[in-house]
Amino acid sequence: MAKKKRGDKPVPVRETAHTPAAGAAKTGPVPAGPEPKGPSPKGAGKPGPAKADAAAGKKSLWKSGADLVVLLAGAVLVALAIKAYAFDVYLIPSGSMETVLHGRPDGGDRILCSKLSYRWRQPERWEIAVFEFPYESARRNDFYNISAQYEGQNFVKRIVGLPGETLAIARGDIWTRPESEREYRRVVKPDSVQRGMWQKVYRENFSDIALTELEQFWKIIGGETALVRGGPLVLRAGDETVRMDYRPVVPAGERRDVMVELPGIPDRYVLEQPVQFRCPNVLEDGQPCGHVYVRSVETHNIVGRCPRCGALNNETAVIFYHRRSGLPGVGRYGVSPTHAPQGEDVGPRQADYHFVPDLRIVAGVVLENDATGIAFTIRDENRYVQAVVSGDGRAELRVNGAPAEATRRHLAPVVPGRRHRVEFYLVDGAARLFIDSTADPVLDEQVWDDRRPAPRSLPRASGVSLVAAGGDVRVESVAIDRDIFYYSGWEQDRGERFPQVGPSGEVFISQNAFFPMGDHTVSSFDARSWGPVNLGLLRGPALAIWWPPERIQRIQ
Numbered sequence: 001m002a003k004k005k006r007g008d009k010p011v012p013v014r015e016t017a018h019t020p021a022a023g024a025a026k027t028g029p030v031p032a033g034p035e036p037k038g039p040s041p042k043g044a045g046k047p048g049p050a051k052a053d054a055a056a057g058k059k060s061l062w063k064s065g066a067d068l069v070v071l072l073a074g075a076v077l078v079a080l081a082i083k084a085y086a087f088d089v090y091l092i093p094s095g096s097m098e099t100v101l102h103g104r105p106d107g108g109d110r111i112l113c114s115k116l117s118y119r120w121r122q123p124e125r126w127e128i129a130v131f132e133f134p135y136e137s138a139r140r141n142d143f144y145n146i147s148a149q150y151e152g153q154n155f156v157k158r159i160v161g162l163p164g165e166t167l168a169i170a171r172g173d174i175w176t177r178p179e180s181e182r183e184y185r186r187v188v189k190p191d192s193v194q195r196g197m198w199q200k201v202y203r204e205n206f207s208d209i210a211l212t213e214l215e216q217f218w219k220i221i222g223g224e225t226a227l228v229r230g231g232p233l234v235l236r237a238g239d240e241t242v243r244m245d246y247r248p249v250v251p252a253g254e255r256r257d258v259m260v261e262l263p264g265i266p267d268r269y270v271l272e273q274p275v276q277f278r279c280p281n282v283l284e285d286g287q288p289c290g291h292v293y294v295r296s297v298e299t300h301n302i303v304g305r306c307p308r309c310g311a312l313n314n315e316t317a318v319i320f321y322h323r324r325s326g327l328p329g330v331g332r333y334g335v336s337p338t339h340a341p342q343g344e345d346v347g348p349r350q351a352d353y354h355f356v357p358d359l360r361i362v363a364g365v366v367l368e369n370d371a372t373g374i375a376f377t378i379r380d381e382n383r384y385v386q387a388v389v390s391g392d393g394r395a396e397l398r399v400n401g402a403p404a405e406a407t408r409r410h411l412a413p414v415v416p417g418r419r420h421r422v423e424f425y426l427v428d429g430a431a432r433l434f435i436d437s438t439a440d441p442v443l444d445e446q447v448w449d450d451r452r453p454a455p456r457s458l459p460r461a462s463g464v465s466l467v468a469a470g471g472d473v474r475v476e477s478v479a480i481d482r483d484i485f486y487y488s489g490w491e492q493d494r495g496e497r498f499p500q501v502g503p504s505g506e507v508f509i510s511q512n513a514f515f516p517m518g519d520h521t522v523s524s525f526d527a528r529s530w531g532p533v534n535l536g537l538l539r540g541p542a543l544a545i546w547w548p549p550e551r552i553q554r555i556q
Contacts, residue, residue: 088113088539089546090130090154096518096525097156100128100196100555101545110547111156111555115540123514123538126193127159128555130539131516138530154539157526160187160486161507161515163535168452168506171459172267172356172485173428175452184452188428191441192556197519198360198481201265202246205477206231219245219261223468232476235468237372242473244466246480264355264462267485267522281311354458354491357381358483360425361464364476367391369416372471376424378431379463385447387424387433391416391471397431397443404445411435411442419476427483455505456490487521489528498528507532514538 090111092103101109113130123129133150160174161167168175168184175184189197202217211227214220223242226234235242247261279289291308305312357380365374373390375398386398393414397404413436414420423434429450433443464480488505489498500507509515513532518524527533544554 088115088130090156090542092156096520096523097128097158098520099199100519101156101542102551109545109551111542112544112546113540114543117540118535118538123159123162123535123541125159125162125187126189128156128542129159129516130154130156130542131533132537132539134530134533134537137533155516155526156542157516157518157524159514160517161509161527161532163509163513164511166506166508167515168455168504169486169488169501170453170455170505171457172358172483172487174486186428186450186452188430188446191432194425194427194483195438196556197484199484200479201359201482202248202478202480204479206233206475217246217248219247221245232366232474235466235473235475237468237470237473241467241469243468246464263460264357265359265464265480265482267354267356267482267487279306279309279311281306281309283309354485355460355462356482356485357459357462358425358427358485359462359464360423360427360481360483361466362421362423362477362479362481363466364419364421364478365389366419366474366476367414367416368471368473372416372473373469374422374473375465375467375469376422376433377465377467378424378426379461379465380426381459381461383448385426385431386467387422387431387443389414389420389422389433389435395433395435395442397433397445397447399447404447413437425481455488455503458491484519484521486517500531501528512536 090113092101092108092111094103094108097103101111103109111130131154133153133155135148135151138150139148161176164179166177166179168177174187176187177184204214204217206214206227207230209227210229211225214227214233221243222240223238224236225242226236235244246265279291281289283289289306289309289311291306359378361376361378363376367374367389368391370390370392373388375386375388377384377386383400386401388394388396388398389411390396391414393411395411395414421434421436423438425432426447429446429448431443431445431447432441434441466475466478488501490501490503490505507515507527509532512535514535515527515532517526517528542555545551
């Protein structure tokens, strides 16, 4: 018997003559003997290590798959909960909120909306908000019998009227009157909001324009002016001043071959960025290309290369009108076909636009010496506001030629020989001047506080000017923008009528409603047609543009 060690189980061993020696190979059959009695050896009857590992791996795989399914299901539930109660994403399909939000039917900006904000606070004026289309209100007004197609859809507009006030639209501005007051007050937009609402009018960096071409847009009076290809524009102001007035020319009425000077900046400049265009080029086989694609739009340049035939379509225009105005496109030399955003056709008719008094001018300038100065002037009919910047580091605000009170300040950033970005604008009666920085204004004055004008009164002139004095002023770039001109529908006797805006231009807003309008008010389908919107239809404020990548930004 084998010696039993401590802890070993007794295993009987049968010794016979056929038992091979230790380490010897078996050469024949071993006679069968009786089954050993007693407990089985450890591990007997269980699968081998390979089978055990396979079973464990299969069990682990099933467990991992189940965990993954649970994880994905949880993620989906969390995403659905966030979408339903916290945040959601909306697509901008039209251009009614240009230029803050770009939109077109085949896909525009995608915005992130907070659904929690209005659970804790009331909506604020000038916020861009998402809300459900007010179907019941629109159905009652029966606006062109099209309200049914928008039932249940979400709209994105700017809140301009708040609960419990009476809103009036006059001369392109918003005026409000609380229930407890009789007088209307003009609503002044804060600078953080205003910066997102400028509409492009004119851009020039003088890199590829001759003086004769510049005179199509500017009337230059006094002094000497130098401009060569590649710029900059030099205003040589010695003993006398040099003044540049922005005065584009357009065809006169029925005589398309006669050019006249505009007395102001009209409210019909194109605002929408994308323009759908059908290529007019002829292919090699003689067939028209006809490919429809989107071209980029600036006030003076409409540029695009057809992806099918490669033809470059580059046109220069003084004014590019929007479809609802019914006004024709006007070329630099009076020859240009009519275009419209999103491929809509427009029939030319006599110009009946009005002018915008709320303007901004931005210029990159270099002053020659301490005695050199430049004045930025914005005109509103028969009155004007002027911001004067001098090479000795002073700025002054003048109203109708007289210095305004407490506006003379020293400006350390102004250095002769150095390029400065000067921005001056006049909006809602407030004049603001910025130099280099866009954070805080150097000058900020409420220059006039008008009473609400007559509902149908319109500004008859507007404009901007640059005036140089005391030395050479290099103008390396200049840009002109205009403010939103809120349109009541009663500006012209034959103008478009909105059911919710009466002849007095007023709209009453109840305590449980708000009044939204589009920034591109000429072509916006908004509360002017449906009436105030119930607060219960609000989804939330727009927080940011999250797509496309080049447009990602926070919405003020």
